[in-house]
Amino acid sequence: MKLSVLDRSRTRTGVGHAEALRETVAFARAVEALGYHRFWVSEHHGVPGVAGSAPTVLAAAVAAATSRIRVGTGGVMLPNHRPLVVAEQFGVLDSLFPGRIDMGLGRSVGFTEPVRRALGRVDASSATSDGFEEQVGELLSYFADTAAVRAYPAPGRAVPAFVLATGAGAGVAARLGLPLVIGGFRGEEAMLSAIAGYRSSFRPSAWAAEPYVVVSLAVAVASTTEDAWRLLVPEAWSMAYSRTRGEFPALRAPEDILSLAMRPRERQYFEESLRGHVFGTPTEVAKALDGLRARTGADEVLVTTSTHDRAALLDSYRLLADLPAVGG
Incomplete structure (x- = not known):
């Protein structure tokens, strides 16, 4: 089971957006040395605590700073872009880093209504309609050189495409014959059902001959279970804060968060945000990932862990990469 990384370029207390982006590039070099398979960056707009707003630009910087690891987006949000422009951007990237x-x-x-309006969306439902499947199909046509317009330098370039599953995304991936990236955002039962449906209805394509499943989740490894759990606390509090105040804050140290007098609703969201992740000692995490692989049949795990202490975060990724049962 291959191991890959998704980094959101999260800010931390005392560390702003520019430094967060530089840290992402440095982090990519570090995990490449550890043997990780991919390094992906994300797309967020108008989120104070996330610097990753332009994924293809950041992917170019990461690819230029590394030499072996695969580099990509997790993901480019097609409702915000024209497929022609996305094809041109990835055609350029693949030309530079074939x-x-x-x-x-x-x-x-967008995360909030003002951001959605700024992106040209009246509401969330207007951007998550069935048009997504058509957008993906149009994007792929530029690489296959079957579109009415040629998206230079995309034609003929074999850039792997993955569908990030939200809502009906698993069905889109199956019908178009693309690899699936899925997380337990609605609980493991829903995730397993989506994976089973994807595999049963998968149509082989020029992009993938058979189903390929990437499970996305936070994984934290440390010398003790408690230390690993504490690595998850900053992001969990950030999620709880966003659900009660409408914005993501910079990541805070876990000791600061655990000393807060949380309101009942904040406590509820905080505890919910700590569920569904894998954490513990190397032995505990190896066992948990073996179980995850057995339940999902995952081909790959996309690790999405963020925390306040960057050194501890890199130690976690180092310990994870050293697990013989899952390394790759």
């Missing part, structure tokens, strides 16, 4: 670029494609829109 054989190393991935297209992770999503359908999510």
Whole structure:
């Protein structure tokens, strides 16, 4: 089971957006040395605590700073872009870094109504309609050189495409014959059902001959279970804060968060945000990932962990990469 990384360029207390982007590039070099398979960056708009707003630009910087690891997006949100422009951007990336670029494609829109309006969306539902499948199909046609317009330098370039599953995304991936990236955002039962449906209805294509499943989740590894759990606390509090105040804050140290007098609703969201992740000692995490692989049949795990302490985060990824049962 291959191991890959998704980094959102999260800010931390005392560390702003510019430094967060530089840290992402440095982090990519570090995990490449550890043997990780892919390094993906994300797309967020108008989110104070996330610097990753232009994934193809950041992917170019990451690819230029590395030499082996695959680089891509997790993902480019197609409702925000014209497929022609996306094809041109990835055609340029693959021309500059041939054989190393991935297209992770999503359908999510802005986090708040003002951001959605700024992106040209009246509401969330207007951007998550069935048009996503047509957008993906149009994007792929530029690489296959079957579109009415040629998206230079995309024609003939074999850039792997992945569908990030939100809502009906698993069905889109199956019908178009693309690899699926899925997380337990609605609970493991829903995730397993989506994976089973994807595999049963998968149509082989020029992009993938058979189903390929990437499970996305946070994984934290440390010398003790408690230390691993504490790595998850900053992001969990950020999620709880966003659900009660409408914006993501910079990541705070876990000791600061655990000393807060949380309101009942904040406590509820905080505890919910800590569920569904894998954390513990190397032995505990190896066992948990073996179980995950057995339940999902995952071909790959996309690790999405963020935390306040960057050194501890890299130690976690180092310990994870050293697990013989899952390394790749």
